[in-house]
Amino acid sequence: MSIPVFAKRDDCPSTDNYVQTSLTVFQLSILTLILGLTAEVALSGIISTICFILKKGINQSWRLATIITFFNVWCIAYMCCFFASSLLVKETCDSGTFVTNLASHFFYNAFDAFLLYKAFATSGGNGTVFYACVLLIAHRMAWSGADLFHVVASWDANNRTCQSVANAVTGIGYNAADIAVDLFSTIVSIGSNWKLMGTSYGKMVEVIAFLRSVVVLSITSYGIYVSATSTDLYTILISFCVQNYVYTRCVNAEMEERHRGHTQAINGNQYKSAVKQAEVGSKSGRSFVTDGRSIGVQSGVV
Template sequence: MSDIRTQKRVIWAPAILINGFNFFCVMYMIITNLAYTLNQSDCDFGQRWVNVISHCFYLTFDSFMLYKTYAISGFNSNVLLGIIAVLLHRLAWTLFDLIKSGGLWDLVGNQCIYSQYPLSGIGYNTSDIVCDMFSLIVSLAFTYKNISESQSWLERVLLFESVIRSAIVCSVNFYGIYVYTLVTDGFNIAFIYMIQNYACRFH
């Protein structure tokens, strides 16, 4: 009976997370385009909603990566505790960013722009790096534990994919921290958002 429950969990949990990720991905693209139509009176409110959807997008991505890690570990209870701690850390930065970041009306350009609070931008990008490094380290540890000469081609491909994905996502997030710390140009800030979105789809 427990094997049946485990099989159902393996099938339904990632399916829910992938569909949730795809849903928020589409919503994020739609609401980002709608943000260009905001006027001065609804600028802050509208950009805050864009931020809510963007964090839902990133959180479902992180959750999917962490669930893959949990599955690779054989649903290890200690790994689950680590996943809970990592997700709570990410959620804390999410809430802080939702409070501090919002919309700002640009009088010169006569348009609504997103105003990223620097500290929360650094914080949630760092927490994304923590999520990905945790996933990579645990995946490597449990894969190495089971390495043998008979290791399947699929296992090797999954391990290689995890290393490449982590390198790409971490590089993008480190660049994001640099942008939120030192860059004030709107184009470069928008550029890092687009790169982060593309990197998240590399799952």
């Protein structure tokens, strides 16, 4: 979803949904806090991805690392634009509104690209899944282009605020595209691991896919509902800020899990190697220390 700043304008059709763009200092502080937390997660994600690549080297994970980094960069840009949109003046109203919407669409398209890449990877590189992923992301990008084309902004001299009007048709379009991407990625993830559903790994994949789908669909659906029914700007912006935070957490949890698994694998291999050396050294009565634990050996005793 692009930034949901709706405005009340006399020259706009009465069928559209508008709310006054005014916030209290306390409300703006809460929004800023959530934006800052989201940007912090994204920045930590960039650092974590770089550390992961430096430790493990460039391998088959570079594509996923690129998508995650791209997402995090635009996440930070979007959070900055989101906050700066409340500081726009008359001269920067039009350009600032466009840039904010542009950053938002890059952010959400990158999130969809992440979900689709995960689906493609889970399918084992299935050709049909690949073409479906391309079609879905192209569909989402088309709605983004249409929304950017119809973005409208105006300066409210009375309240001294920059007001933008969201297009109802494109809003429904790109939100529906987001939901389609999540449903598709979930179905592919579960379908590709169907034979493993009786195993612990299969159950884990099923639970992760289900929980991710529930979280993303719930937060997206709630955002659509609030945008369509609420006339309180603060409620609308809070729903979008929470949505952005959840999306950012979901994406960066992937690299955090890989980084944790890689570290555990290294520690496990080091411990196994030390134990093996201890077993060999038991014949000579040597003592080894590994992982902070002492393995004392005497001749014939482990």
